[in-house]
Structure formats: C-alpha cells, structure tokens
Amino acid sequence: MGDLLRFLPSFCHLLCFCILFVSFVYGARELADDLSTKGARALLSSGQGIKLPLKKSGRGYAVTVGFGTPKLDLSLMFDSGSHTTWIKCKPCITCNQNEPIFDPFQSSTFSSCISGNYPANQSYHDKSYATGITVHDTLTLSNGVSFPNFEFLCSHNTSGFDGFAGLLGLEFSENSFISQTTETFSQIFGYCLPSLESSTGFLAFGDEAVAACSPQFRVPLVAGPNGYDDYYVDLVAITIGEKRLQMPSNDGSSSSSKVILDSGTPFSHLPQSVYSELSSSFQELMSEYGPFYSSGSMTCFNLEGHDLSTINIPTITLQFGDSLDLTLGSISVVLIENSNACLAFIGDDETIIGTHQQQNLNILYDISNKQVGFSFSQGSCSY
Incomplete structure (x- = not known):
C-alpha cells in the first residue's frame, strides 16, 4: 500500500500532462481547421473562387486534388453523375496508376472514426466499381484552399479506373463534395471539357465558375x-x-x-x-x-x-x-x-x-x- 501511495502523485502528474497534451493538439488542429475554412471563405468573398485545369485522359477527364497532411496530389476523374468522392488507398488489391497510392498512415490528419468506420461500395452503369471504407482527411484544392475532415471513400479494390487515382463526385447529395463545400462555394460549379488530350479545359467553383x-x-x-x-x-x-x-x-x-x-x-x-x-x-x-x-x-x-x-x-x-x-x-x-x-x-x-x-x-x-x-x-x- 505504501508503494501505491508513493506512486499515486507521479501517476496523477502523468495523467494531467497527457490530458493537457491531447487538449493542446486538439485545440491546435481546431484552430488550424478554423483558419483554413476562414481562408477559403475569404478567398471566395474576394471574388476569386477556384479554377482548376482539366485534362482529357482516356475514358474521362482528370483534375488534380490533394489529400492528407502532408498533401499528396492525385489525378481524379471528375464525375457530375456520382455523389461519392473516392481514392485508391493502401493496402490496395487491384490498384493500377502511375502516381503514388495514398497511404493513410502517412497522413497526420487522417481519421476513420469521426462518424464510424463503415464499409462502402460505389458501382457504376458500365460495371466499374470501387469498394472500401468511409474515412475523413483534409482535401486541398489550388491556392491553399482546404477542407478538413472531408468525408470520402478509401478504396482497397477497384475495377475500370486504370490511370486514375480515384474519382471526384460532384452530384448533389448528403456528404457529397458539393454538400461538404457549400459554405465556401455556394453549391456552384462549372466546367469546359476539352476535345483533345493536348488541350486543357477547366473545372471551376463558386464565383470563378x-x-x-x-x-x-x-x-x-x-x-x-x-x-x-x-x-x-x-x-x-x-x-x-x-x-x-x-x-x-x-x-x-x-x-x-x-x-x-x-x-x-x-x-x-x-x-x-x-x-x-x-x-x-x-x-x-x-x-x-x-x-x-x-x-x-x-x-x-x-x-x-x-x-x-x-x-x-x-x-x-x-x-x-x-x-x-x-x-x-x-x-x-x-x-x-x-x-x-x-x-x-x-x-x-x-x-x-x-x-x-x-x-x-x-x-x-x-x-x-x-x-x-x-x-x-x-x-x-x-x-
């Protein structure tokens, strides 16, 4: 009992330190998230909006989007007929792409437990598909505009998307990209699809669109x-x-x-x-x-x-x-x-x-x- 009593003050100090450390980290992340969101809003209110280059690539059109911290830029097929945004993640059974595959363990802002880690499946009219789990991480567009805790599908098995790292879904529904960026882009987007792979079109959001x-x-x-x-x-x-x-x-x-x-x-x-x-x-x-x-x-x-x-x-x-x-x-x-x-x-x-x-x-x-x-x-x- 004496040993336990002698150990108790040290344990309490350690526990308090851990609580303070976690609070500090959480508070810092909340502050960073808030500043990032305010930065995005300020960007739109200044009339600039966001305009991204769009390239024709095989069966679809590719746009570059960043995921995680540090940011990994990935080429996604953009699709106005799908509400789910997803990327190929390690470990990946059937991934085939020229870019690095997103590794959740390398991102300091990755989370799979904010609203529950649950399986998800996205299938398409042409029989292609992506299966994995729903997760959250920071999504970054150009000009440093980012969206913390963005919900997307981390796919470990895909078919029909060779050459793309995933898909940016712009259909309107709960937790779609359009819904998750409403405060910044006011549910407005636009694009021009180039007819040649040598040409560059655009995908734009908000005032810029x-x-x-x-x-x-x-x-x-x-x-x-x-x-x-x-x-x-x-x-x-x-x-x-x-x-x-x-x-x-x-x-x-x-x-x-x-x-x-x-x-x-x-x-x-x-x-x-x-x-x-x-x-x-x-x-x-x-x-x-x-x-x-x-x-x-x-x-x-x-x-x-x-x-x-x-x-x-x-x-x-x-x-x-x-x-x-x-x-x-x-x-x-x-x-x-x-x-x-x-x-x-x-x-x-x-x-x-x-x-x-x-x-x-x-x-x-x-x-x-x-x-x-x-x-x-x-x-x-x-x-």
Whole structure:
C-alpha cells in the first residue's frame, strides 16, 4: 500500500500532462481547421473562387486534388453523375496508376472514426466499381484552399479506373463534395471539357465558375427519381438536319423528356425509338459515305478514300424549349477514330447527355437556384 501511495502523485502528474497534451493538439488542429475554412471563405468573398485545369485522359477527364497532411496530389476523374468522392488507398488489391497510392498512415490528419468506420461500395452503369471504407482527411484544392475532415471513400479494390487515382463526385447529395463545400462555394460549379488530350479545359467553383462560364442561356434543373440529387433537365426535341424528333415523356405528364447531364458518360443515351429515327436520318443525310455498319451500339461508316475536311456532318440541335436551342458542332456529333466515323449517340433505357456532346461548352451548375447555364467557348476550352 505504501508503494501505491508513493506512486499515486507521479501517476496523477502523468495523467494531467497527457490530458493537457491531447487538449493542446486538439485545440491546435481546431484552430488550424478554423483558419483554413476562414481562408477559403475569404478567398471566395474576394471574388476569386477556384479554377482548376482539366485534362482529357482516356475514358474521362482528370483534375488534380490533394489529400492528407502532408498533401499528396492525385489525378481524379471528375464525375457530375456520382455523389461519392473516392481514392485508391493502401493496402490496395487491384490498384493500377502511375502516381503514388495514398497511404493513410502517412497522413497526420487522417481519421476513420469521426462518424464510424463503415464499409462502402460505389458501382457504376458500365460495371466499374470501387469498394472500401468511409474515412475523413483534409482535401486541398489550388491556392491553399482546404477542407478538413472531408468525408470520402478509401478504396482497397477497384475495377475500370486504370490511370486514375480515384474519382471526384460532384452530384448533389448528403456528404457529397458539393454538400461538404457549400459554405465556401455556394453549391456552384462549372466546367469546359476539352476535345483533345493536348488541350486543357477547366473545372471551376463558386464565383470563378460564374465568371469562367458566362452562360448565354439557362434552363431549369428538374427533379428526377432521387429528387434533385441528379442533374436532370427537360429535353423537348432533337433536330437533325431539317427533321425534328420529339422526345417522349418519362412520366406521361409532359411533352419533354428528363435527361441527365453527366460528365462521367462518354456518349449520349437516347430512348431506343428516338435513337432509331436519329440513326436513320443520319444515314440518309450521309448516304454518299455508306455502307453503314454497327460497332457495338453505334452507327458507323468508313472514311477511307474521303477527305475528312470536305465531309459535311449533319447539324444536330438539342432543344430545351422556349427557343433555348443548343446546336452541336460536328466534333460533338460524330466520333472519329482512325478511318472510322460513328454517330456519337446510342440507344438505351436511360436518357443521358454525355461528355462527347458537352465538348467545348461552358456549362454552369447553380444548384441552390436549380439552374444550369450554357455558352459556347471560343473554338476550344481555355484554362
């Protein structure tokens, strides 16, 4: 008992020291977090916003985002049709990328227990997927703007994302990037997708997105099956040449079709009945370049023996109603690879405006006001 009594004061001093140390570290981190958040808000209030370079890379578009402390910059595919942001993390079973794989144990701000360490799975329309656990760490954009305790998926098993370190999900939902940065960026973002891998487009947030996109016209965002989580707009018709193809109503209550704007889907998907008419009209207008054939789900023809610069690709216009028409350039109508040219639309049950039709357009999403704006870039995207 005497030994215990002699040890007790030392133990109490040690315990007090530990409590003070933990309090100091926690307080310092809270202060740093607060200063970082205030810095981000100040940046936006000064009218600068954030504008990031965007590069075409294989099946998608890559943007650089930093994770952890010290910051590890990673190339993420950005996707307006997905709400989950995720990166490949060690240990990783199927990772394939040129950049280092994020190691949670090397980050001093990493945490997997703020709201519980729970498994998560993200799957996509093309059968690709990412599985892992939901975690938290600091996410950093350019100009030192950072978001402490950002929630994302730390993936240990992926399929279909070779070359990318993960995905930046910009769909609107609880705990999405848009939700977690609302106070800083006011649920506003915009982008311009470059048509060539040698060109640079942009992904912008907040005031900078408004300035960079400068919409020529705006259309309403409309509710879909998941409310306003997905970015739906009403598409009334598609015109090819002089022929107007009426879009069928999804719910029978309107003369338009709800379509998703998606930066993660390469080609536009149309109802099978509309696609069949579009394909037939395309073949009729391009009859001198036949015969036509099917490549997967696409209508194609061979360009051998033809001068590409002399081929007149038919005009296709997306009509949103009230004279709000978006006429696509020829580069957005067909996909040209080697000596083959394919109509860059496919028939499907789900209706989507894909990235091929969004090339070289400035597209602004104002989510809180439920609007999306369009304008044409001058020839090509410019960062």
